[in-house]
Amino acid sequence: MxxxxxxxxxxxxxxxxxxxxxxxxxxxxLLLDAGIKQGQRSPETVNDLFRGVHTLKxxxxxxxxxRLGRMSHVLEDLLEDLRxxxxxxxxxxxxxxxxxVDSFQRLLGDPAEQSGIDVETFTARVRSLARARVQxxxxxxxxxxxxxxxxxxxxxxxxRLRTNLEQGLTVFRLRVRLALDVIDTALDGLKxxxxxxxxxxxxxxxxxGGGGDSIEIEMLLASKKSETELRTALNRPDAALSAxxxxxxxxxxxxxxxxxxxxxxxxxxxxxxxxxxxxxKPEVTPVKRSAADGDVSLRSITSVVRVDIRKLDHLMNxxxxxxxxxxxxxxxxxxxxxxxxPAWSSEAHRIHRAFQRHLAExxxxxxxxxxxxxxxxxxxxxxxxxxxxxxxxxxxRLTITGAETEVDKLIAEELADPMMHIVRNAIDHGVExxxxxxxxxxxxxxxxxxxxxxxxxxxxxxxxxxxRGIDSNLIREVAIRKGVLTEQAAxxxxxxxxxxxxxxxxxxxxxxxxxxxxxxxxxxxxxTNITRLGGAVDIESEFGRxxxxxxxxxITLAIISALLFEVRDRLFAxxxxxxxxxxxxxxxxxxxxxxxxxxxxxxxxxxxxRLADLFGLGPLxxxxxxxxxxxxxxxxxRLGMCVERLSGQQDIxxxxxxxxxxxxxxxxxxxxxxxxxxxxxxxxASIIEEVLLSRGGALIGAAS
Amino acid sequence: xxxxxIIDDSSATxxxxxxxxxxxxxxxxxxxxxxxxxxxxxxxxxxxxLLVDINMPNINGLELISFIRRSDTHRHTPLLIISTEASxxxxxxxxxxxxxxxxxxxFTADALAEAxxxxxxPVEGA
Numbered sequence: 001m002x003x004x005x006x007x008x009x010x011x012x013x014x015x016x017x018x019x020x021x022x023x024x025x026x027x028x029x030l031l032l033d034a035g036i037k038q039g040q041r042s043p044e045t046v047n048d049l050f051r052g053v054h055t056l057k058x059x060x061x062x063x064x065x066x067r068l069g070r071m072s073h074v075l076e077d078l079l080e081d082l083r084x085x086x087x088x089x090x091x092x093x094x095x096x097x098x099x100x101v102d103s104f105q106r107l108l109g110d111p112a113e114q115s116g117i118d119v120e121t122f123t124a125r126v127r128s129l130a131r132a133r134v135q136x137x138x139x140x141x142x143x144x145x146x147x148x149x150x151x152x153x154x155x156x157x158x159x160r161l162r163t164n165l166e167q168g169l170t171v172f173r174l175r176v177r178l179a180l181d182v183i184d185t186a187l188d189g190l191k192x193x194x195x196x197x198x199x200x201x202x203x204x205x206x207x208x209g210g211g212g213d214s215i216e217i218e219m220l221l222a223s224k225k226s227e228t229e230l231r232t233a234l235n236r237p238d239a240a241l242s243a244x245x246x247x248x249x250x251x252x253x254x255x256x257x258x259x260x261x262x263x264x265x266x267x268x269x270x271x272x273x274x275x276x277x278x279x280x281k282p283e284v285t286p287v288k289r290s291a292a293d294g295d296v297s298l299r300s301i302t303s304v305v306r307v308d309i310r311k312l313d314h315l316m317n318x319x320x321x322x323x324x325x326x327x328x329x330x331x332x333x334x335x336x337x338x339x340x341x342p343a344w345s346s347e348a349h350r351i352h353r354a355f356q357r358h359l360a361e362x363x364x365x366x367x368x369x370x371x372x373x374x375x376x377x378x379x380x381x382x383x384x385x386x387x388x389x390x391x392x393x394x395x396x397r398l399t400i401t402g403a404e405t406e407v408d409k410l411i412a413e414e415l416a417d418p419m420m421h422i423v424r425n426a427i428d429h430g431v432e433x434x435x436x437x438x439x440x441x442x443x444x445x446x447x448x449x450x451x452x453x454x455x456x457x458x459x460x461x462x463x464x465x466x467x468r469g470i471d472s473n474l475i476r477e478v479a480i481r482k483g484v485l486t487e488q489a490a491x492x493x494x495x496x497x498x499x500x501x502x503x504x505x506x507x508x509x510x511x512x513x514x515x516x517x518x519x520x521x522x523x524x525x526x527x528t529n530i531t532r533l534g535g536a537v538d539i540e541s542e543f544g545r546x547x548x549x550x551x552x553x554x555i556t557l558a559i560i561s562a563l564l565f566e567v568r569d570r571l572f573a574x575x576x577x578x579x580x581x582x583x584x585x586x587x588x589x590x591x592x593x594x595x596x597x598x599x600x601x602x603x604x605x606x607x608x609x610r611l612a613d614l615f616g617l618g619p620l621x622x623x624x625x626x627x628x629x630x631x632x633x634x635x636x637x638r639l640g641m642c643v644e645r646l647s648g649q650q651d652i653x654x655x656x657x658x659x660x661x662x663x664x665x666x667x668x669x670x671x672x673x674x675x676x677x678x679x680x681x682x683x684x685a686s687i688i689e690e691v692l693l694s695r696g697g698a699l700i701g702a703a704s
Numbered sequence: 705x706x707x708x709x710i711i712d713d714s715s716a717t718x719x720x721x722x723x724x725x726x727x728x729x730x731x732x733x734x735x736x737x738x739x740x741x742x743x744x745x746x747x748x749x750x751x752x753x754l755l756v757d758i759n760m761p762n763i764n765g766l767e768l769i770s771f772i773r774r775s776d777t778h779r780h781t782p783l784l785i786i787s788t789e790a791s792x793x794x795x796x797x798x799x800x801x802x803x804x805x806x807x808x809x810x811f812t813a814d815a816l817a818e819a820x821x822x823x824x825x826p827v828e829g830a
Contacts, residue, residue: 002723002813010719017716051759055714061810062720069810152766152801154758155793183740187762203762205743205771215743306715 014063016306018056018108023376025052025101026383033094033386043083043160043199049097050079050156056104067119068107074123075100084159087129096126098387139165144245149204149220157202157220164199164222172198172230174219175206176239181213190219190236197233198223309409312370319363320653324672326352326359327650363651367556372412374452374461375403377419381450384420388427395434395445396427402452407459408556414533415461415553418526422463422549423448425523430467430547440544442466457555457577464548470541472498479504492594499539503527531685533557534575534668536635552635560654562671562681564647565630568617571679572643573652573671578684580631580638582646599629599640606631608640609691611682614666620644632684639688654681665690707750708820711736711768712757712786717809721755724813725820739763747777753823754783756803758794766797773802782823786811 002010028049035042053076060069075097081087103117139162140150153161164171174194178186187203194200198221206216223230227243234241333352336345378400389396407415431437431446438444452461472495479485479501485493493501502523530537535553554560554577562573563582589599590608597608608629612618620626626642633639652671657664668683708731710721718735725731734749736742739760754772758765765785772778785798785806795806807819 002720002727004723004727006719006723006726010716010723013719014716017714051761054759055717058809059714059716059720062717062812148770151797152764152770154764154766154797157764180740180744183743184738187740202764202767204767205739205763 011063012308013306014059015108018059018065018068018104021052021056022101022104022108023379025049025056025104026098027379028052029094029097029101030379030382030386032089032097036089036091036094041089043163044195046079046083046089047156050076050083053079065107067117068104070119071100071103071107071117071122074119074126078126078129083156085163093129095390096129098383100126102383102387142246143171144247152204153202160199160201161220161222164201169222169224170227171201171244172221172223172227172241173244174221174234174239174241175216176219176236177214177216179214183215183217187217190234193234194219194221197225197230307369309370312366315366316370317653319359319366322359323363323651323653326356327673329355367408370408370410370556371406372409373403374405374407374412374459377412377416378403378450378452380416381419381423384423385427385448388424392427393433394427394431396431397445397447399447399449400451401449405452405454405459406555407553410557411533411553411555414529415551418529418537418551419461419463421522421526423450426463426465426467426547426549430465430469432468454555455552459553459555461551461553462548463551464546466546469543469545469547470499470502470539471543472541475499475501496540499541502539503537531689534683534685536637536685538635550635557654560652561649562652563630563649564673564679565628565643566645566647567611567615567643569621569644570617571647571673571677572611572682573650573679574630574632574641574682574684576649578632578634580633582628582630585625585627585629585642601631601640606638606640607692608642609687610642612642614687614691632688634685634688637688637692639684639691641687652679652681705730705732706752707732707734708753708755709734709736709742709745709749709751710755711739711742711760711765712755713738713760714757717757717786720813721816724816727813728817728820739765739768742768743771746772746775751778751781753820754778754781755807756783756785756798758785758787758798766794766801769798769801769803784819784823 028045032042032045032049035045053072057069057072057076060066060072078087078093078096078100082089082093087093100122103122106117143165150158161171176190191200201220201222204218204220206218221230225233227241231241329352333345333348336348339345382398382400385396385398426448427446431448432440432442434444437446447466449464450462451464452459454460475498476485476490476493479498480487480490484501484504490498503526504524527537530551530553533553534557535551538550538552539547540550541547554575561576563576563579564571564573566572583601590597591599593605597610598605599608600606606629610626612620612626624644626644628643628646629640630643630646631638631640650673652673654669654671657667657669661667666683666687667680668686669681670678671681673679708725710718710733712718712721712735715737718737722733722735725733734745734751736745739762742756743763756765756768756772760768763771765787769783769785772781772783782804783802785795785803786809787795787798787806798806804823805819807816
């Protein structure tokens with residue numbers, strides 16, 4: 001491993017590339033899995049997998065990830081045998097591949113290598129998979145194949161050529177001249193068109209007429225179509241297409257032509273006896289990401305830049321600082337306006353406007369760079385679904401929509417664990433065994449629908465299953481038994497409120513609930529993680545029918561628009577994203593229900609919270625009143641916060657309070673408004689939680 | 705100054721090789737991320753050493769070597785292939801097509817330096 005700055009950079013490059021490789025491996029496995037279910041074989045996907053694992057193996061060795069290197073070596077051997085047709089692609093083999101790729105992820109994340117992955121046992125399992133013997137008849141002799149062309153084929157390409165010829169497909173040479181500058185995009189376009197009707201075996205750069213700004217590429221294609229059909233589909237008059245003919249002399253004495261031979265015995269039938277493993281067959285609909293047919297993608301790999309998220313964080317901080325400078329500038333402009341030099345004032349106003357506009361663009365630009373599509377996360381979900389379904393011998397149909405919805409990279413990462421947990425629970429405890437389902441008149445395969453969409457500044461992710469749902473009576477019973485709720489409180493809670501009890505700590509660890517009610521362990525942890533991201537999680541369930549979990553998250557954590565307001569002469573901020581509206585306090589309309597102040601807002605009851613009491617800020621100054629109610633909502637819960645004055649909107653960068661104050665309830669951080677004026681930013685989710693669940697009471701450790 | 709071109713689709717491998725080579729004195733390292741990239745660069749620049757990965761998408765390393773050995777510009781440039789111990793057949797094909805040696809992945813920085821040193825000598829003597 002080279003030392004110094006270059007060595008460090010290389011190591012970072014490795015971690016990023018290995019992560020990308022692993023992600024694309026699991027995507028390819030899902031494609032393969034889906035392909036098998038439709039009776040398709042996809043040699044190209046197998047080859048992509050091989051190349052990925054091969055690269056990972058080489059890199060792991062060079063960068064000192066010894067166990068990752070050994071694991072990938074084992075898988076590389078298996079994939080080599082697969083792509084050369086020595087091993088058949090069965091569900092059993094696919095299981096091993098999924099397991100291997102999962103272990104890559106863990107070994108990469110844990111270079112200390114204590115993750116309990118037993119490389120030896122895994123190796124033994126891989127080795128025990130049946131290897132088929134390949135018969136090596138030299139079919140190439142039957143065709144007019146150029147020996148110099150055969151000489152540059154890799155072993156895999158040679159195997160694909162042989163297999164296609166043996167299956168009676170026609171092999172074509174396609175020659176096309178392409179400009180070197182745009183060769184990647186031009187070739188991608190050609191590939192998209194060719195791939196639907198033929199397998200591409202190789203590309204050869206041709207020497208004829210080489211040099212200059214263009215080059216002639218020769219492609220070797222195998223297809224069931226005729227030359228004319230292929231020519232029409234290609235729609236490139238400049239391309240030369242010719243079928244590789246059979247040798248005349250060789251044809252006669254040999255066994256009857258194989259052209260009409262039946263398809264070779266399909267390796268898609270599992271070789272092992274039909275054991276339990278075959279029952280679990282989650283149907284995965286992988287996210288389609290290729291460009292539309294015939295559409296030439298202009299994005300080549302080389303136009304993508306990898307950026308360390310920390311660099312973006314830094315940039316974001318700078319943008320945040322600029323935002324505070326802008327705010328200070330705005331105040332100065334305001335002062336000038338009332339001053340004695342109107343010409344300067346309008347000049348300053350103009351400059352400020354321009355600055356504001358460009359700053360907004362920079363801000364949007366930086367935010368945009370941080371955005372990643374949820375498809376990365378949903379691919380992981382698909383892997384887990386397949387894995388858990390097979391473990392539990394259940395059938396699960398997974399459907400995914402909205403995978404192109406984008407969120408901040410940081411949020412996408414933090415979301416992975418909670419999502420995995422919810423999905424695992426849904427299959428573990430929600431979806432019934434196929435036989436049980438049929439008894440209840442449901443289709444044997446359970447369905448899990450994962451969807452995402454953007455809603456204003458938020459992303460909403462829904463996970464809906466059609467499993468057994470949650471028995472709210474049972475929750476009431478157990479919550480009382482576990483001492484999570486008093487009997488009185490439990491009977492007061494409405495059905496949908498009762499469901500939320502599963503998110504309370506101390507409840508969801510209850511084992512019997514796990515087994516009976518249909519939701520598992522650790523939902524409190526799920527909730528904590530999502531709340532930390534400024535999000536909310538809600539649950540709906542109909543006993544016997546299924547459960548829907550809705551996660552609402554802000555799109556980004558970095559810069560937010562905030563509403564500023566005053567309570568007892570102190571300035572506070574709250575993210576605008578959680579604010580539904582702010583209204584004048586209708587003083588006469590405040591009622592007290594169950595010891596809690598409420599108002600009626602357009603026909604619905606809105607609970608109120610006196611922030612001054614919550615934070616212990618003391619009594620109102622003589623002559624002032626709480627004039628306004630700010631209506632905040634997180635998930636499906638709402639709260640009206642009583643404040644004295646509204647002080648405008650501003651974009652702010654939230655900074656942490658430091659380690660010792662990090663866990664202060666109700667406060668998510670502080671922000672500098674640009675004039676060294678520090679303002680606390682309220683955490684709406686935890687305030688709502690505190691007020692609605694504990695029914696009031698002062699927060700502990702808050703500002704005095 | 706010794707000019708080296710690394711042709712490999714893995715940017716981490718390129719970064720590793722670059723870091724290792726730049727620890728040696730008077731090395732000037734260029735990178736090509738694909739066979740096409742190499743086809744673009746090769747006619748325009750002179751190199752003293754080419755490092756070629758075999759397993760690349762589209763144009764594979766063997767095809768590239770065959771092309772390079774028939775080209776005007778780099779017919780005689782020393783060329784090492786980067787491959788793995790698994791693909792012995794591909795390696796011997798590469799040698800037959802005109803590669804001067806190979807480095808098996810994973811290789812250490814020292815092994816790379818040694819291979820480069822060996823291949824440098826005849827170049828400097830020529």
